[in-house]
Amino acid sequence: MNINLTLIGQAIWFALFVAFCMKFVWPPISRALEERKQKIAEGLSAADRAERDLELAQEKATANLKEAKEKAAEIIEQANRRANQIVEEAKDQARTEGERLIAKAQSEIEQEVNQAREQLRKEVSALTLSGAEKVLGGEINRDTHKQLLDQLAAEL
Amino acid sequence: MAASSTGEYIKHHLGNLTYGQLPAGYERTCHGHEQTLTESTWTFACNGQEAVDMGFMAFHVDSLAWSGGLGILMCFLFWLGARKASAGVPSGFMNFVEVIIGFIDTQVRDSFHGKSKLIAPLSLVIFCWVFLMNLMDLIPVDFVPKTFEWVMVTFAGWDAHQAYFKIVPTTDPNITLSMSITVFFLIIFYSLRSKGIGGFIGELALQPFNAPNKLAMVILIPINLVLETVSLLAKPVSLGMRLFGNMYAGEFVFILAAAMLGTWQAVGAWPWAVFHILVITLQAFIFMVLTIVYLSMATEEH
Numbered sequence: 262m263n264i265n266l267t268l269i270g271q272a273i274w275f276a277l278f279v280a281f282c283m284k285f286v287w288p289p290i291s292r293a294l295e296e297r298k299q300k301i302a303e304g305l306s307a308a309d310r311a312e313r314d315l316e317l318a319q320e321k322a323t324a325n326l327k328e329a330k331e332k333a334a335e336i337i338e339q340a341n342r343r344a345n346q347i348v349e350e351a352k353d354q355a356r357t358e359g360e361r362l363i364a365k366a367q368s369e370i371e372q373e374v375n376q377a378r379e380q381l382r383k384e385v386s387a388l389t390l391s392g393a394e395k396v397l398g399g400e401i402n403r404d405t406h407k408q409l410l411d412q413l414a415a416e417l
Numbered sequence: 418m419a420a421s422s423t424g425e426y427i428k429h430h431l432g433n434l435t436y437g438q439l440p441a442g443y444e445r446t447c448h449g450h451e452q453t454l455t456e457s458t459w460t461f462a463c464n465g466q467e468a469v470d471m472g473f474m475a476f477h478v479d480s481l482a483w484s485g486g487l488g489i490l491m492c493f494l495f496w497l498g499a500r501k502a503s504a505g506v507p508s509g510f511m512n513f514v515e516v517i518i519g520f521i522d523t524q525v526r527d528s529f530h531g532k533s534k535l536i537a538p539l540s541l542v543i544f545c546w547v548f549l550m551n552l553m554d555l556i557p558v559d560f561v562p563k564t565f566e567w568v569m570v571t572f573a574g575w576d577a578h579q580a581y582f583k584i585v586p587t588t589d590p591n592i593t594l595s596m597s598i599t600v601f602f603l604i605i606f607y608s609l610r611s612k613g614i615g616g617f618i619g620e621l622a623l624q625p626f627n628a629p630n631k632l633a634m635v636i637l638i639p640i641n642l643v644l645e646t647v648s649l650l651a652k653p654v655s656l657g658m659r660l661f662g663n664m665y666a667g668e669f670v671f672i673l674a675a676a677m678l679g680t681w682q683a684v685g686a687w688p689w690a691v692f693h694i695l696v697i698t699l700q701a702f703i704f705m706v707l708t709i710v711y712l713s714m715a716t717e718e719h
Contacts, residue, residue: 263435263468263471263475263591265472265473265476265591266476267475267589268594268595268598270481270595271484271592274485279542281492282492282541282542283535283538285499286496287499287541289502290502290514290518291518293502293503293504296504300504
């Protein structure tokens with residue numbers, strides 16, 4: 262248990278190793294650890310941010326979807342309304358057209374009936390006149406009996 | 418094993434391989450023949466008495482070689498780790514290095530509040546180096562010394578008794594005291610740097626007893642000086658001797674087990690080794706923590 266120069270030798274070793282670690286070991290490793298710590302912190306905050314962004318985007322998407330749905334419903338309603346309107350209009354048009362056609366047909370029929378009646382009357386009066394002439398033997402003057410004949414024709 | 422040879426065995430295991438200077442006119446009996454030195458000579462000590470007679474001018478070659486070798490191994494391993502250090506995902510060995518660095522960093526941050534580039538690497542070296550040196554205690558006591566003895570006897574023609582070899586540097590008080598004295602100088606350096614010469618002397622002279630009265634203070638100053646100087650000097654001594662004492666005692670138990678049980682030494686040594694793992698780690702840790710605490714006390718105002 263002698264105390265000797267080993268003291269100095271060990272002190273030199275000690276100084277050498279401490280100097281070595283101070284220069285080549287501690288700084289790079291602690292720098293790397295520090296960098297990693299920062300990187301992790303950044304990653305975490307980025308994740309937070311991303312989560313928040315996602316939430317916002319989802320909210321926005323939901324809002325957009327809702328708006329789109331409302332718009333679509335509105336458009337459909339409008340279209341329905343318009344379709345109904347068109348149908349109504351078509352119906353009205355059809356009805357008026359029909360009525361017009363019916364009226365036209367009726368007036369034509371009436372006209373024809375009148376024409377036929379007129380003609381029939383003429384023919385009947387002519388036939389009656391000729392029949393009467395045959396019965397009476399040509400003594401009937403058309404001009405003298407004109408009033409009588411017209412009356413007869415009107416009665417037919 | 419006979420009692421005398423048991424004593425010899427233990428003595429042999431407690432001796433260091435000493436290389437030193439023997440004075441002129443020294444009479445020595447080495448390798449079986451006597452000789453008187455005509456001039457002072459640097460040589461290996463043949464026995465314990467010669468190692469003592471060498472005085473201060475001697476080296477414990479085994480202690481220095483093992484502590485240096487283990488220190489170089491430690492530096493190399495950490496250098497490997499430092500080379501691979503990156504902010505990316507660490508792997509295998511790098512993880513291990515980072516765990517140690519992180520552990521030391523926490524210890525330093527917890528205790529030392531000043532700013533210093535030295536404290537953290539210093540703590541790292543103390544913890545890992547002392548741990549490695551202590552760890553040598555777990556190698557069976559005869560394994561390396563007997564190998565060394567065989568090599569020296571076979572190749573260098575040494576006497577087997579001359580081949581002292583201790584592989585646990587921390588069982589050598591020179592090693593532990595050298596480190597604690599280095600720490601002591603650092604304590605003084607840090608004290609002077611943060612408080613100045615006046616502050617440092619003031620801390621020694623005006624504590625722990627202080628009085629508002631000038632006369633009382635003059636009387637108290639010598640008392641304070643004695644107390645504080647003793648407590649200051651006790652720091653390196655206790656720091657070094659604690660480590661030395663623990664390791665020496667642990668080593669001694671292994672040597673005793675080997676001396677008494679011989680071939681069956683594992684029966685005694687193994688349980689002690691299991692327990693000793695705790696001591697090895699704890700002593701390395703204590704040395705480091707106390708160094709940090711002393712240095713933080715040196716930098717902080719009381």
